[in-house]
Amino acid sequence: MFKKDLQGAPKSKLKSSVQRSLRQSLLTTYPLLAPYIDEILPKKGSLEAMKLPDRATLYVLDGEPLFFQVDTNTLLPHLKLVHRFPAGFPSIRIDRGAIRFVLSGATLMAPGLTSPGGRLPSGKGGEPEGLDEDDRWTRELEKGEPVVVRAEGKTEACAVGFLVEGTKLVKEKGKGPVIEDAHYLGDGLWRLGTE
Amino acid sequence: MADTETAEAPGEPQSRHVVYCGVCTLPPEYCEYGGTVKKCQEWLQRAQPALYQVIWSAEALEAATASLSVEAQKRAAKDAQKKAAQAEKAEQKQADRMANSVVTIKRVERNKRKFVTAVSGLEAFGLDLKKVAKEFGKKFATGSSVTKVPSGGEEIVVQGDVSDEIEEFLLEKYKDIPEDNIELVDDKKLKKAAAAAAA
Numbered sequence: 001m002f003k004k005d006l007q008g009a010p011k012s013k014l015k016s017s018v019q020r021s022l023r024q025s026l027l028t029t030y031p032l033l034a035p036y037i038d039e040i041l042p043k044k045g046s047l048e049a050m051k052l053p054d055r056a057t058l059y060v061l062d063g064e065p066l067f068f069q070v071d072t073n074t075l076l077p078h079l080k081l082v083h084r085f086p087a088g089f090p091s092i093r094i095d096r097g098a099i100r101f102v103l104s105g106a107t108l109m110a111p112g113l114t115s116p117g118g119r120l121p122s123g124k125g126g127e128p129e130g131l132d133e134d135d136r137w138t139r140e141l142e143k144g145e146p147v148v149v150r151a152e153g154k155t156e157a158c159a160v161g162f163l164v165e166g167t168k169l170v171k172e173k174g175k176g177p178v179i180e181d182a183h184y185l186g187d188g189l190w191r192l193g194t195e
Numbered sequence: 196m197a198d199t200e201t202a203e204a205p206g207e208p209q210s211r212h213v214v215y216c217g218v219c220t221l222p223p224e225y226c227e228y229g230g231t232v233k234k235c236q237e238w239l240q241r242a243q244p245a246l247y248q249v250i251w252s253a254e255a256l257e258a259a260t261a262s263l264s265v266e267a268q269k270r271a272a273k274d275a276q277k278k279a280a281q282a283e284k285a286e287q288k289q290a291d292r293m294a295n296s297v298v299t300i301k302r303v304e305r306n307k308r309k310f311v312t313a314v315s316g317l318e319a320f321g322l323d324l325k326k327v328a329k330e331f332g333k334k335f336a337t338g339s340s341v342t343k344v345p346s347g348g349e350e351i352v353v354q355g356d357v358s359d360e361i362e363e364f365l366l367e368k369y370k371d372i373p374e375d376n377i378e379l380v381d382d383k384k385l386k387k388a389a390a391a392a393a394a
Contacts, residue, residue, distance in 0.1 A: 036210070039210055040210075080213075083211065083213040083222070084210035084211050084212075084213070085210055085211075086211070097267050097271070099225075099228060100228055100271060100274060100275075103225065103228045154222075154224050154225065155222075155224060156213060156222040156224065156225070158225065185221050185222070185225055185228075186219070186220070186221055186225075186228070186229060190220065190221075191220060
């Protein structure tokens with residue numbers, strides 16, 4: 001999505017009503033963020049929006065990027081936010097060999113997830129959803145869901161994007177694309193200055 | 196690099212603070228993919244010795260490569276090399292460009308005794324014109340703006356004759372700019388064109 005370097009644009013303050021609706025949509029998309037929401041979006045904070053090319057919008061609070069949105073699609077967290085609240089987003093894990101491809105902006109393919117180093121959701125269910133002892137998410141994720149990509153042997157997440165295939169199908173097929181057009185470490189959005 | 200995964204600590208009341216590499220901006224554990232591994236390593240050793248131990252210790256590296264087949268390792272190494280070469284080339288180019296580009300400080304006569312100072316060529320040194328213009332304005336307490344020049348590109352126009360001061364200020368504040376690359380020009384002939392551009 002942001003392979004090329006982005007040019008920073010002027011930021012504009014958001015109306016408090018817009019802020020409120022954003023907060024609401026955040027909570028519906030990422031229910032796991034509920035415990036942290038006051039820390040992410042303090043009631044008094046003045047959220048700012050930055051328009052990016054291709055009808056994307058980045059939401060910034062006090063110079064810290066929080067979320068971005070292409071068109072009016074679902075909000076996606078900026079990786080810096082994912083690093084701050086890793087428990088707030090469903091995640092999958094890729095094996096070591098796939099990292100370098102993901103970090104150069106390639107589409108994430110199924111073998112990187114189905115190999116021994118990769119971790120797809122276990123589908124065991126259970127409340128609350130989270131990571132089980134084998135480092136797998138407990139709920140199967142649907143097609144189109146936003147998901148965070150972690151990497152084998154690494155602490156921090158390395159990409160975030162929408163699934164183009166449900167995780168169950170990925171397990172069955174074992175090939176084909178899983179996430180297209182992700183926001184990854186070191187891409188244009190990551191390097192964009194938001195001060 | 197140990198088995199501790201971030202997401203294993205749910206319910207943490209506060210946000211985590213993640214250290215990012217000062218060279219390639221990635222989290223340090225991803226530096227190996229950034230293309231500037233050497234520099235990142237040096238930086239980390241200096242800035243975060245503890246973290247450096249964790250990430251670049253011999254055991255950690257061994258554990259990291261153990262899971263890959265020999266062939267994949269080779270491929271990854273080749274890839275990393277290519278990337279490093281690329282990064283180096285880009286850096287070289289940038290340095291070359293910096294060495295060759297000239298900052299021109301031009302004094303333009305506006306009205307017999309009134310002058311404006313036009314500064315061009317700063318963008319080659321990776322400076323944000325808008326921010327620099329604001330600083331000029333603050334420093335010299337005059338109007339300062341970024342204007343387009345007819346030949347394409349942009350320059351900073353500062354009101355008043357502050358050419359010498361600007362040179363001094365630039366040298367002091369932005370050490371990247373070599374003194375020899377700053378050029379002072381006194382411009383009288385282009386009065387009308389400049390006035391039109393500034394307006």
